[in-house]
Amino acid sequence: MGEPTDASTTSTSTSTPTITITVEFTGGLEMLFDNIPFHHVKLPAKNTQGQVVTIGDLIPWLCENLMKDTRKELFVLDGNVRPGILVLINEADWELEGEDKYELKDGDNVLFVSTLHGG
Amino acid sequence: MPPVLSIFERETHETIVGSKLFQRGERIAIGASGGKDSTVLASILKTLNERHDYGLDLCLLSIDEGIKGYRDDSLETVKRNAVQYDMPLEIVGYDELYGWTMDQVVAQIGKKGNCTYCGVFRRQALDRGAAKLGIKHVVTGHNADDIAETVMMNLLRGDLPRLARATSIVTSSAASDIKRSKPLKYAYEKEIVLYAYHKKLDYFSTECIYSPEAFRGSARALIKDLEKIRPSSILDIVKSGEDMAALVPPELSTAVACSGDNEEAATGCGSTNGRSSGGEMAVLEKRLAVEEAAQYRETEIVLPANGNSLVQETLQVKGGSSIHDKKKPARKKVVKQVMGRCDKCGYLSSQSICKACMLLDGLNKARPTTEITVSAEEEEGSTTLMRHVAALEISAS
Numbered sequence: 001m002g003e004p005t006d007a008s009t010t011s012t013s014t015s016t017p018t019i020t021i022t023v024e025f026t027g028g029l030e031m032l033f034d035n036i037p038f039h040h041v042k043l044p045a046k047n048t049q050g051q052v053v054t055i056g057d058l059i060p061w062l063c064e065n066l067m068k069d070t071r072k073e074l075f076v077l078d079g080n081v082r083p084g085i086l087v088l089i090n091e092a093d094w095e096l097e098g099e100d101k102y103e104l105k106d107g108d109n110v111l112f113v114s115t116l117h118g119g
Numbered sequence: 120m121p122p123v124l125s126i127f128e129r130e131t132h133e134t135i136v137g138s139k140l141f142q143r144g145e146r147i148a149i150g151a152s153g154g155k156d157s158t159v160l161a162s163i164l165k166t167l168n169e170r171h172d173y174g175l176d177l178c179l180l181s182i183d184e185g186i187k188g189y190r191d192d193s194l195e196t197v198k199r200n201a202v203q204y205d206m207p208l209e210i211v212g213y214d215e216l217y218g219w220t221m222d223q224v225v226a227q228i229g230k231k232g233n234c235t236y237c238g239v240f241r242r243q244a245l246d247r248g249a250a251k252l253g254i255k256h257v258v259t260g261h262n263a264d265d266i267a268e269t270v271m272m273n274l275l276r277g278d279l280p281r282l283a284r285a286t287s288i289v290t291s292s293a294a295s296d297i298k299r300s301k302p303l304k305y306a307y308e309k310e311i312v313l314y315a316y317h318k319k320l321d322y323f324s325t326e327c328i329y330s331p332e333a334f335r336g337s338a339r340a341l342i343k344d345l346e347k348i349r350p351s352s353i354l355d356i357v358k359s360g361e362d363m364a365a366l367v368p369p370e371l372s373t374a375v376a377c378s379g380d381n382e383e384a385a386t387g388c389g390s391t392n393g394r395s396s397g398g399e400m401a402v403l404e405k406r407l408a409v410e411e412a413a414q415y416r417e418t419e420i421v422l423p424a425n426g427n428s429l430v431q432e433t434l435q436v437k438g439g440s441s442i443h444d445k446k447k448p449a450r451k452k453v454v455k456q457v458m459g460r461c462d463k464c465g466y467l468s469s470q471s472i473c474k475a476c477m478l479l480d481g482l483n484k485a486r487p488t489t490e491i492t493v494s495a496e497e498e499e500g501s502t503t504l505m506r507h508v509a510a511l512e513i514s515a516s
Contacts, residue, residue, distance in 0.1 A: 026324070027312060027317070027324045028324040028325060028326070029157070031325075039249060079302075083340070083343035083344050083346065083347045084340075084343040085341075086309060086312055086313065088316075091121070091317075093313075111316075112314050113316060114324070115155075115264075115308045115311075115312045115324075116339075116343075
């Protein structure tokens, strides 16, 4: 309270361990993220409950911190990744990796591909 | 190569061989929009043609609907694909064929209902493009998801006669001597996207700026939701669609095929590819041929003698109800569809004026005279002629 924002972020980032992952958007999804397909994302290694950060934590984080577009529903519906968007974790379908339960590790690559755009 | 790629290639090869889609030496035009489906289709056909020695002569055929900020960009992708896959590319434009770009159509009629025009025009444009190349077989990138959507839309509209067109892997109709086929019919959209991703294919992924079509969109969302819960739902719907199509008497499906120069529009947009407007098409048809509308929604089905007797009985009982009695007289016409040529443009059509010409007629009549003078410089053709006629009518009034 009352502390400058940058100071508080600095204190958290120095006190809590973080991981860096790459997040990639293709198939038209990059449109929602300033037309930038590749992002390096630095996350706290633990979520607010003190558990290892998962894809389930990453998704709302992306909406709040990375998405430039206001149409969040094109990415997230009912708290889940919109049906029709494929998620690959290190090139493997996330359905094989536990979907949103997958615990992120430093250096992971998470790819979101929209299948929803015209042929 | 990730296993997903080789499995996808093997499955597509099995579909092609199993359905005897191609003949050795055949020339094939790939309906190419620059989108993921047609790009994957071009890539995989090239790969399989070389690997299994199909002996096919492949080329790319693109339609330029004349939509700035969308089609002009995606055509750039197709041009790169032509180089990447070493295939000749032919582009035919609505502008040269009809004297109207979609931008002009939308300026005239607004965004609502424009997919109908686009769908009707595309159907002919692909045929005309293929004819220009002397090619008798056009393949399109329709995938299992597209077909499942169309099956659902036809079900929801009560339009079973259209199912056969939507679900057959090969369609040919009296309205055209050019065969269409869908080699990716059993491929999940997901597989296509993964294939494109892993092969780093160069494709264009922007939605048509005029597109969002509510009904197909809802069917699409439904399919995607079902896939989430039960991935095989998509192919199961395709299979159900095929089975139901087999129950529709051939004369009903044929009538639909003949009377629609555009039946593929139900699965036809995104260029040769999936997102057009079946719903609007149905509306259009009612408007164009009111008396035919009842036939499409005819629900009485009389099975051939070798059909399941139980089903036949049930249906005949239903057929005796008063509702069906009212519709019965309309049905005779369905069987007797005579194929002819459009009086205006000479294109094969079951009606004296083909659907594209009817739409053009409406557009041209409303076109401001100044516009007509400008565009009348274009090549002499039926559409130009019609514009002259429209101009005369306007100046006379």
